[in-house]
Amino acid sequence: MTSMKILGLAAAAVLTASQAFAGATVDEIKSRDVVRCGVSTGLAGFSVADSQGNWTGLDADFCRVVAAAMLGDASKVEFVPLSAQQRFTALQSGEVDLLSRNTTWTLTRDTTLGLDFTNVTFYDGQGFMVPADLGVSSAMELDGAAVCVQTGTTTEKNLTDFFRATGMEFKPVVFEALEESKTAFFEGRCDAYTTDASGLASIRATDAPNPEDYVILPEIISKEPLGPAVRNDDSEWFDIVRWSVFATLQAEELGINSGNIDDMMNSEDPNVQRVTGAAAGMGEALGLDEAWAYNIVSQVGNYGEIFEANVGADTPLGFQRGINALWKDGGLMYAPPLR
Ligand SMILES: N[C@@H](CCC(=O)N[C@@H](CS)C(=O)NCC(=O)O)C(=O)O
Known part of the structure; x- marks a missing residue:
């Protein structure tokens, strides 16, 4: 043949x-x-x-x-x-x-x-949200921060990449359920919360006890189409x-x-x-x-x-x-x- x-x-x-x-x-x-x-x-x-x-x-x-x-x-x-x-x-x-x-x-x-x-x-793109009273205005000031993040996401991977690329330390606080991750953050168990910027705006507007008490930092660390x-x-x-x-x-x-x-x-x-x-x-x-x-x-x-x-x-x-x-x-x- x-x-x-x-x-x-x-x-x-x-x-x-x-x-x-x-x-x-x-x-x-x-x-x-x-x-x-x-x-x-x-x-x-x-x-x-x-x-x-x-x-x-x-x-x-x-x-x-x-x-x-x-x-x-x-x-x-x-x-x-x-x-x-x-x-x-x-x-x-x-x-x-x-x-x-x-x-x-x-x-x-x-x-x-x-x-x-x-x-x-x-x-979209990934960002960070912090309590206003943390007094941080840039993601570059997050060295040593505990960061709440949901597992099974690009978010978790970008978080590691960002801290590696900037030579900073961080402690991931990982959750499977969105609800638990939000509760943990608003109870003060993490210094920062990270997800897509759209998610941050959504969580700040609808889940924060008082939205004014939380700040979304200016840095966008990834592309999230x-x-x-x-x-x-x-x-x-x-x-x-x-x-x-x-x-x-x-x-x-x-x-x-x-x-x-x-x-x-x-x-x-x-x-x-x-x-x-x-x-x-x-x-x-x-x-x-x-x-x-x-x-x-x-x-x-x-x-x-x-x-x-x-x-x-x-x-x-x-x-x-x-x-x-x-x-x-x-x-x-x-x-x-x-x-
Ligand atoms: N876009 C990212 C993150 C998507 C994601 O799942 N983000 C979380 C945090 S905002 C979420 O939507 N959770 C909702 C849920 O678990 O129901 C991905 O595709 O991995």
């Missing part, structure tokens, strides 16, 4: 194996009629449940975005709260269909855990999640929002028509209804609406868009062409 033929057979075998899996998650979600979405156990602004079990937050909304695209109904989400330590096993074992849980996209997670990151929904992840065995599902997120960005870029999308149905602009579904083809390409993006924007909103409602200037977190602005406004948020 020529080497060409052998190669050809090997390629065919690979194709058959991947075809067997293509769409398996999609089929399962369709028959179950609900998307199982892994979220944090409770981080205001990102994913937090109220006493009725209603989840809110940017990560929770991206679960809804995917359900709207896939099932035509943003409410068809089963939220599964997961600690940092539990999250990847829950995805690998099929307990959840996707993670939308302040999870950082890194090389080793992408390559060794059998998962793929689809997008970045929030560009946060976004959804799926198992790497179903490219159809991967595409649906990825393009659902992109649709929220494309809608914002075109000025389409939950309030005006019905009027936008009459637009003559082909770019707008591909989002509203007035021009067919995008839904079919994804194996979805042509109203997939219409359902996302009308039921959940465009990216800007999701950002402002959960973490924006008028929320307790009070974030400016910053690097999370659209590319045309000087930020990093960019969707490839929806065409």
Whole structure:
């Protein structure tokens, strides 16, 4: 047999194996009629449940975005709260269909855990929070500090890197549960608390007995691009999640929002028509209804609406868009062409 033929057979075998899996998650979600979405156990602004079990937050909304695209109904989400330590096993074992849980996209997670990151929904970076009466104004003054940190996170690793790189000493005080780590910090068992800057703002605004008593230090010691992840065995599902997120960005870029999308149905602009579904083809390409993006924007909103409602200037977190602005406004948020 020529080497060409052998190669050809090997390629065919690979194709058959991947075809067997293509769409398996999609089929399962369709028959179950609900998307199982892994979220944090409770981080205001990102994913937090109220006493009725209603989840809110940017990560929770991206679960809804995917359900709207896939099932035509943003409410068809089963939220599964997961600690940092539990999250990847829950995805690998099929307990959840996707993670939308302040999870950082890194090389080793992408390559060794059998998962793929689809997008970045929030560009973040790691920082430190200290009690104001510690009298520290820079992370460079933390030599010898006891630092509260959650295990199973990039946070834990960056913390070690930062202190090694700066030649300072520290004592990690490690917790699996977010709740315990916060309690320990607010009870004064650590000099500093470290996590993603978004998490620090959330914890300071919603968990501190008095937010004014705590200071977030200016240094950002890492890159934490946060976004959804799926198992790497179903490219159809991967595409649906990825393009659902992109649709929220494309809608914002075109000025389409939950309030005006019905009027936008009459637009003559082909770019707008591909989002509203007035021009067919995008839904079919994804194996979805042509109203997939219409359902996302009308039921959940465009990216800007999701950002402002959960973490924006008028929320307790009070974030400016910053690097999370659209590319045309000087930020990093960019969707490839929806065409
Ligand atoms: N982005 C980092 C950290 C994510 C993380 O899990 N942070 C903690 C501290 S804010 C958290 O969200 N905990 C929520 C929970 O355990 O439910 C990562 O992906 O490792």
